[in-house]
Amino acid sequence: MKPYDYHVFVCTCPTCSKKEAESILLAFRQKVEKRGLLDKVKVTRTGCLSSGECMYGPLVVVYPQGVWYRLVTANEVDEIVEKHLAGGQLVSKLLHFKLS
Amino acid sequence: MKPYDYHVFVCTCPTCSKKEAESILLAFRQKVEKRGLLDKVKVTRTGCLSSGECMYGPLVVVYPQGVWYRLVTANEVDEIVEKHLAGGQLVSKLLHFKLS
Numbered sequence: 001m002k003p004y005d006y007h008v009f010v011c012t013c014p015t016c017s018k019k020e021a022e023s024i025l026l027a028f029r030q031k032v033e034k035r036g037l038l039d040k041v042k043v044t045r046t047g048c049l050s051s052g053e054c055m056y057g058p059l060v061v062v063y064p065q066g067v068w069y070r071l072v073t074a075n076e077v078d079e080i081v082e083k084h085l086a087g088g089q090l091v092s093k094l095l096h097f098k099l100s
Numbered sequence: 101m102k103p104y105d106y107h108v109f110v111c112t113c114p115t116c117s118k119k120e121a122e123s124i125l126l127a128f129r130q131k132v133e134k135r136g137l138l139d140k141v142k143v144t145r146t147g148c149l150s151s152g153e154c155m156y157g158p159l160v161v162v163y164p165q166g167v168w169y170r171l172v173t174a175n176e177v178d179e180i181v182e183k184h185l186a187g188g189q190l191v192s193k194l195l196h197f198k199l200s
Contacts, residue, residue, distance in 0.1 A: 001153055001168065001197040007161075009109070009146070046109070047145035053101055061107075063163035064199055068101065097101040099164060 005040040006085050007063045008032075013048035016057035020073050024058055027077035032085065041085050056096055066099025105140040106185050107163045108132075113148035116157035120173050124158055127177035132185065141185050156196055166199025 010025040028043045049059050056070040062084065069080065072094060083089050090098075110125040128143045149159050156170040162184065169180065172194060183189050190198075 001150065003200060007163070007166075009144070042150060044109070044149055045147035049144055050101065050142060063107070064166045066107075066164045100103060 002039070004042055006065070007042045007044065008085070009044050009046045009049065009061045009063070011047075011049040011054060011057055011059040011061075012045050013054055013057075015048075015054040016059060019058050021058045023074040024060065024072055024077055027074040028060075028081065031077055031081040035081055035086055037081070037085055053096070059096065068096040068098070069094040070096035102139070104142055106165070107142045107144065108185070109144050109146045109149065109161045109163070111147075111149040111154060111157055111159040111161075112145050113154055113157075115148075115154040116159060119158050121158045123174040124160065124172055124177055127174040128160075128181065131177055131181040135181055135186055137181070137185055153196070159196065168196040168198070169194040170196035 008028055010028060012021045012025060025045055032038060032041045032043055048054060049061060053059060058072050060069045060072050067090060076094060080091050083091050108128055110128060112121045112125060125145055132138060132141045132143055148154060149161060153159060158172050160169045160172050167190060176194060180191050183191050
């Protein structure tokens with residue numbers, strides 16, 4: 001396995017999927033590929049990421065940094081990919097929690 | 101959301117599920133609870149963690165440390181919980197990859 005910079009987990013639990021979880025997952029996969037980041041970024045579907053927190057979902061968590069985003073829509077995936085995954089900066093307006 | 105120490109992701113893709121992925125996921129949830137680690141450890145089910153790597157599975161990855169374990173069986177979950185999640189030490193014999 002080769003080193004990578006980011007592992008993005010997209011919650012597709014029933015609560016998050018009632019909103020746009022599936023579109024968000026697809027958008028991440030498409031944008032990461034389009035932006036040429038496949039070697040640096042993994043994108044993975046998950047079951048419920050955090051019991052009790054998905055009311056704020058759809059939730060997305062980026063490791064190893066431990067950055068949780070909430071209320072993500074497919075339209076905002078571009079910004080997370082461009083600013084965070086390509087540029088290394090948090091998207092503050094979508095921040096839910098950051099592991100210290 | 102409260103801080104936590106470990107987020108364990110268990111791959112339950114078709115390849116990993118042909119082996120013991122579902123039993124491993126259940127074992128992690130049971131052992132983490134039994135060991136009183138629910139406040140410190142999250143356990144989440146995932147789709148395919150890493151295309152091409154699941155031939156070495158079942159795969160388990162622990163973040164934010166970026167420690168990947170492979171060939172995990174339900175019998176070995178106790179050791180990962182006790183040594184790594186409770187004790188903070190890697191289980192070297194199951195190590196697949198460590199993100200630097």
